[in-house]
Amino acid sequence: MPGWWQLSFELGLLDPDGAEQVCLDCGACSVTFADAADDPVLEPAPGEFRLWRTTRVTALFPGTVDHAALTQLLAQALALPAGSIDSQWLEERAWEREWLRDFHAMRFGKRLWVCPRHEEVTEAGAAIVRLDPGLAFGTGTHATTALCLEWLDGHVRPGDRVIDFGCGSGILAIAAVKLGAHEAQCFDIDPQARTATRENAADNRVQSQVRIRESVAELRAGADILVANILSGPLCSLAPTFTSLVRPGGRLVLAGLLEAEAADVTQAYSACFDMGRFGSREGWVGLAGTALRTGW
Numbered sequence: 001m002p003g004w005w006q007l008s009f010e011l012g013l014l015d016p017d018g019a020e021q022v023c024l025d026c027g028a029c030s031v032t033f034a035d036a037a038d039d040p041v042l043e044p045a046p047g048e049f050r051l052w053r054t055t056r057v058t059a060l061f062p063g064t065v066d067h068a069a070l071t072q073l074l075a076q077a078l079a080l081p082a083g084s085i086d087s088q089w090l091e092e093r094a095w096e097r098e099w100l101r102d103f104h105a106m107r108f109g110k111r112l113w114v115c116p117r118h119e120e121v122t123e124a125g126a127a128i129v130r131l132d133p134g135l136a137f138g139t140g141t142h143a144t145t146a147l148c149l150e151w152l153d154g155h156v157r158p159g160d161r162v163i164d165f166g167c168g169s170g171i172l173a174i175a176a177v178k179l180g181a182h183e184a185q186c187f188d189i190d191p192q193a194r195t196a197t198r199e200n201a202a203d204n205r206v207q208s209q210v211r212i213r214e215s216v217a218e219l220r221a222g223a224d225i226l227v228a229n230i231l232s233g234p235l236c237s238l239a240p241t242f243t244s245l246v247r248p249g250g251r252l253v254l255a256g257l258l259e260a261e262a263a264d265v266t267q268a269y270s271a272c273f274d275m276g277r278f279g280s281r282e283g284w285v286g287l288a289g290t291a292l293r294t295g296w
Contacts, residue, residue: 002092003063004029007074009085011055014078022077023059026070032058063089108146109153112175127153127178130204131171144255147279147286148172148229151253156181156225163187163223163245165238166230166256170197170210176225177206185220187213221245227253232261236268243272246291253278254287262287 011019011033020031034056061070067087075082105115113121114129121128152172156162156179164173164186170193173184186197194212201210213219226246228235235254246252252273257265262285266275275289 004090004092005061005063005065005067005070006058006088006090007061007067007071007085008056008058008088009074009078009080011057016055019057019078022074023057026059026061026074026077027065028059028061030060032060034058060090063092106146108149108175112149112153112179114149114171114175127175129171129174129178131169131174131200143281143284144229144286145171147281147284148227148253148255149175151278151286151288152176152179152225152227155251158182160224161185161222163219163226165219165226165228165242166193166234167197168193168229170200172227172229173197173210174201174204174206176227177209178204181209181225183209183211185211185213185223187216187219216241219245222247223250225251225253227255229255232257232265235265239268239272243269243291248291250291252287252289252291255284257285257287259283259285261285 007023016033023031035054059074061067067089071085071087072082074080075085105113105119105121107113111123111125112127112129113123114131115121116132117130149172152175156176158180160176160181162173162176162181162184164170164176164184167173167186167188170186173186176184186194188194188197194214197210198207198212201207221244223246226242228238228242235257242252252269252275254265254269259280262277266287269275269287269289272292273289274292275287277285278288279286
């Protein structure tokens with residue numbers, strides 16, 4: 001039966017690039033680095049390759065190879081004991097769909113749903129975002145994304161102008177439009193995220209209302225809602241920018257920060273926003289506030 005040999009080992013003190021190259025030189029079709037414990041790595045900058053303290057390397061080889069000989073070869077090239085390399089036989093499957101089996105429609109708030117293409121939501125009045133897991137961050141499964149989606153479900157009003165800063169997959173912008181927003185401007189420092197947002201907006205038939213901006217300077221001020229699901233450091237440094245983009249009386253929604261970081265982020269915006277917590281989940285906190293004035 002067709003299939004693949006999967007060989008894996010602990011990276012330890014090995015050089016990641018060197019270990020990857022050894023696997024490729026031995027005939028690997030793919031090489032994956034994964035968390036070997038439970039040590040989260042927060043979102044890296046574009047082009048940054050950040051590993052865990054304990055990392056496991058998994059290499060996939062054609063099923064026609066002699067896996068015993070391959071294990072010995074790989075161990076010798078990496079200077080590892082042969083017994084430290086695990087091998088597993090994987091039968092051939094439709095892998096491009098296999099990973100979607102556990103991704104199902106999810107409800108956020110009263111009427112917002114995020115639904116993969118292989119499922120249907122039939123509830124009357126549902127606002128449905130069609131989205132499969134992809135390369136860009138954001139499908140609603142992460143706590144910070146879920147917090148933002150629930151907030152949008154309860155607060156977006158017809159005609160609102162929204163900014164999704166750090167748009168990832170574009171899920172928040174698309175959700176806002178599906179909930180009645182007139183438009184959603186989107187920006188992300190990662191070009192791949194902007195591409196994913198553009199494609200997902202087209203798939204949801206809201207591409208005329210989801211507007212991709214290539215730079216911060218292209219974002220138009222006067223937003224009724226600005227939502228930023230990024231990290232606490234950038235959230236603090238972007239306070240002047242966000243203040244200039246939200247109209248007086250407009251709303252600011254911030255997520256991507258841990259419980260211990262909420263006070264610092266709140267302080268960074270206290271001069272221009274009446275900030276407060278709107279929810280927490282799995283150690284993550286969501287902040288929301290009303291703009292008191294524009295500018296510093």
